[in-house]
Amino acid sequence: MSDDYEPQSAVAKWIDKRLPIITLFSGHLMQFPTPKNLNYWWTFGGILTFCLITQIITGLVLAMHYIADANLAFASVEHIMRDVNYGWLLRYIHANGASMFFIAVYLHMARSLFYGSYKEPRELIWIIGVFIFLLMIATAFMGYVLPWGQMSFWGATVITNLFSAVPFFGEAITNWLWGDYSVSGALLTRFFTLHYLMPFLIFGLVILHIWALHVPGNNNPEGIDVVKGQDTVPFHPHYVVKDVLALVVFMIVFAGLVFFSPNILGHSDNYIQANPLQTPEHIVPEWYFLPFYAILRAIPDKLGGVIAMVSAIAILAFIPWLDTSKVRSSKYRPLYRQFYWLLIVDFILLGYLGSQSATGIYLILGRLATLYYFLHFILVMPLIGFIEKPKPLPKSISEPVLTKEEQLTKSGQMA
Amino acid sequence: MIKRLSIFLLLLAHTVSMSFVFASEEMHVPMQPDWSFQGPLGKFDRAELQRGYQVYTEVCSSCHSMDLVSYRNLVQEGGPEFSEKQAKAMAAMFEVEAGPDADGEMFMRPAILSDKFVSPWKNEQEGRISNGGAYPPDLSVMVKARSGGADYVYSLLLGYEDEVPEGIILDDGVYYNVYAKNQRIAMPQVIYEDGVEYTDGTAATEVQMAKDVTAFLAWSAEPKLEERKRIGFKVIVYLIILSFLLYFTNKRIWRDTSH
Numbered sequence: 001m002s003d004d005y006e007p008q009s010a011v012a013k014w015i016d017k018r019l020p021i022i023t024l025f026s027g028h029l030m031q032f033p034t035p036k037n038l039n040y041w042w043t044f045g046g047i048l049t050f051c052l053i054t055q056i057i058t059g060l061v062l063a064m065h066y067i068a069d070a071n072l073a074f075a076s077v078e079h080i081m082r083d084v085n086y087g088w089l090l091r092y093i094h095a096n097g098a099s100m101f102f103i104a105v106y107l108h109m110a111r112s113l114f115y116g117s118y119k120e121p122r123e124l125i126w127i128i129g130v131f132i133f134l135l136m137i138a139t140a141f142m143g144y145v146l147p148w149g150q151m152s153f154w155g156a157t158v159i160t161n162l163f164s165a166v167p168f169f170g171e172a173i174t175n176w177l178w179g180d181y182s183v184s185g186a187l188l189t190r191f192f193t194l195h196y197l198m199p200f201l202i203f204g205l206v207i208l209h210i211w212a213l214h215v216p217g218n219n220n221p222e223g224i225d226v227v228k229g230q231d232t233v234p235f236h237p238h239y240v241v242k243d244v245l246a247l248v249v250f251m252i253v254f255a256g257l258v259f260f261s262p263n264i265l266g267h268s269d270n271y272i273q274a275n276p277l278q279t280p281e282h283i284v285p286e287w288y289f290l291p292f293y294a295i296l297r298a299i300p301d302k303l304g305g306v307i308a309m310v311s312a313i314a315i316l317a318f319i320p321w322l323d324t325s326k327v328r329s330s331k332y333r334p335l336y337r338q339f340y341w342l343l344i345v346d347f348i349l350l351g352y353l354g355s356q357s358a359t360g361i362y363l364i365l366g367r368l369a370t371l372y373y374f375l376h377f378i379l380v381m382p383l384i385g386f387i388e389k390p391k392p393l394p395k396s397i398s399e400p401v402l403t404k405e406e407q408l409t410k411s412g413q414m415a
Numbered sequence: 416m417i418k419r420l421s422i423f424l425l426l427l428a429h430t431v432s433m434s435f436v437f438a439s440e441e442m443h444v445p446m447q448p449d450w451s452f453q454g455p456l457g458k459f460d461r462a463e464l465q466r467g468y469q470v471y472t473e474v475c476s477s478c479h480s481m482d483l484v485s486y487r488n489l490v491q492e493g494g495p496e497f498s499e500k501q502a503k504a505m506a507a508m509f510e511v512e513a514g515p516d517a518d519g520e521m522f523m524r525p526a527i528l529s530d531k532f533v534s535p536w537k538n539e540q541e542g543r544i545s546n547g548g549a550y551p552p553d554l555s556v557m558v559k560a561r562s563g564g565a566d567y568v569y570s571l572l573l574g575y576e577d578e579v580p581e582g583i584i585l586d587d588g589v590y591y592n593v594y595a596k597n598q599r600i601a602m603p604q605v606i607y608e609d610g611v612e613y614t615d616g617t618a619a620t621e622v623q624m625a626k627d628v629t630a631f632l633a634w635s636a637e638p639k640l641e642e643r644k645r646i647g648f649k650v651i652v653y654l655i656i657l658s659f660l661l662y663f664t665n666k667r668i669w670r671d672t673s674h
């Protein structure tokens with residue numbers, strides 16, 4: 001693929017001879033052979049890259065005006081909203097950008113899960129993805145603490161307190177994290193530092209993620225291996241334009257939030273400055289953490305809850321081996337497909353339950369939903385691989401997409 | 416099958432839980448007047464904001480600070496848009512501490528446009544002791560800091576009733592208010608008919624005053640609202656046109672590929 005590129009201009013030749021960067025980009029972003037049957041669920045990788053870059057750029061400018069000090073942070077954010085040129089725009093993009101980032105990543109992961117993109121030979125792409133997801137969670141959590149509103153403060157208190165569940169060393173660990181004997185300005189400054197750092201770590205992982213992707217190439221909705229040439233098209237312009245189209249539609253939703261209801265996904269309590277003496281009635285995390293929050297609270301024991309919550313994410317890394325089926329795409333897995341949708345509904349239900357107080361019926365439902373979440377991966381995935389009789393796979397991805405006529409001529413040729 | 420069953424279960428869970436929410440509700444749904452600034456194209460009503468500023472200064476500012484707002488904001492586009500002369504005169508009605516001067520002394524001077532709204536209290540403790548222990552919160556972002564927003568603040572100002580229902584026992588310095596949490600609040604009724612004399616001649620009914628001051632607080636919480644919606648409209652129109660163009664470009668590119 002990359003051998004096809006020949007630098008044309010003198011400058012390009014000069015550079016490429018010394019550092020073949022043009023060849024590299026041309027190979028990976030222009031000619032890269034991509035299955036021709038990818039659907040729109042495959043556009044979220046590009047969308048996620050856009051989200052990451054958007055967060056980094058808006059974040060950099062916000063950091064020029066933000067003050068990480070317990071007494072000044074809240075007012076400095078309001079200063080950005082009121083006095084900095086287009087500060088309101090930067091802040092609303094950054095805050096809603098986090099939500100859009102999570103919408104995209106959840107869809108991206110659901111796509112990979114449905115089409116078996118985590119299976120041989122793409123296990124590492126998936127595992128790197130799980131680490132990206134983990135870092136995204138940490139980044140978003142710490143970012144939410146920075147405006148130092150009531151939810152920032154009490155959310156940080158609840159989550160950092162989880163470390164006190166560690167046997168013997170719990171208190172020492174929490175005090176070390178806080179840099180104090182409670183959540184205070186010391187925690188705020190270190191969270192700011194880490195919040196600034198982590199997106200660049202994510203960026204590094206994304207490069208590895210795409211590098212690993214470009215070894216076997218993309219999976220596709222049929223889940224079968226492609227024949228280069230016959231089944232593929234060059235990435236540019238086919239997928240560049242398709243990805244940009246999807247991105248622009250995504251941006252319409254994004255802009256709708258930023259410009260017309262910028263606070264709808266936030267909590268009104270975060271416009272009250274942090275007050276260590278006054279606990280809000282309900283402490284709820286951001287919406288994208290709610291399913292994991294529900295799992296945390298489903299376990300009656302603090303340490304147990306923490307272990308369950310961490311396991312809920314960690315277990316994702318083992319999926320390539322928990323799934324025993326050789327067939328990638330759920331399109332050809334009639335039985336597994338049903339449980340796939342059950343998992344999706346279960347996850348949404350967990351999210352809903354995470355927003356309610358964990359009592360009565362909510363608690364019971366929360367426990368059942370948590371149970372299914374784990375059973376899905378530990379029991380359902382391995383077992384179905386043995387039980388299920390998959391539908392017959394097409395011989396190549398060109399086959400199911402040929403029209404009736406083409407199929408006839410093709411079979412005529414073969415005869 | 417399982418898909419349908421799970422959707423059914425989800426709906427069931429929702430119905431059951433919603434009934435719980437209302438049973439445990441300790442707040443009343445606020446009134447919902449028509450706000451000029453609601454909706455995707457809504458704007459503030461200048462005259463309303465100007466009257467609202469008057470209500471704030473004459474009624475609320477004796478108890479509530481607005482630390483995040485400066486007098487210069489009163490002149491800015493998208494706000495009450497007082498003239499610079501008017502705003503300077505308004506600022507000059509307050510005194511701020513300045514200095515130190517050449518002798519190392521602090522002194523008082525009239526406020527100027529670049530000053531923040533002058534707080535009624537030297538510190539939180541003074542505010543507390545003057546209000547029976549309850550600190551009147553800063554009002555700058557109040558409308559964004561309560562669920563229900565402007566509707567809630569408006570309703571709260573009008574929610575006082577003389578008849579306290581049976582079963583509600585009020586401590587000293589606590590008042591009955593239909594829209595407050597648990598129907599109790601430490602702020603007395605402050606909006607009364609003709610509590611201010613509007614400079615523009617509008618009749619100062621309770622409803623009018625509550626609406627004006629709430630609109631003013633909605634502006635102070637979100638001073639860039641008009642600019643935001645104006646730019647947003649353009650951005651979305653642009654993106655929609657762009658998406659159409661890309662749609663056809665994409666179609667064209669894929670025309671010869673069977674997939």
Ligand code: HEM
Binds near residue numbers: 045049109122213
């Ligand atoms: C910052 C976050 C992320 C970025 C920027 C990102 C970016 C990308 C890009 C550009 C692609 C190629 C296009 C595509 O197939 O959609 C891709 C593929 C993939 N991603 Fe991600 N990703 C992110 C997070 C994740 C996470 C959290 C997971 C799962 C845990 C994941 C799993 C995968 C897999 C399995 C593929 C291969 C898909 C295939 O070709 O079928 N990614 N990613």
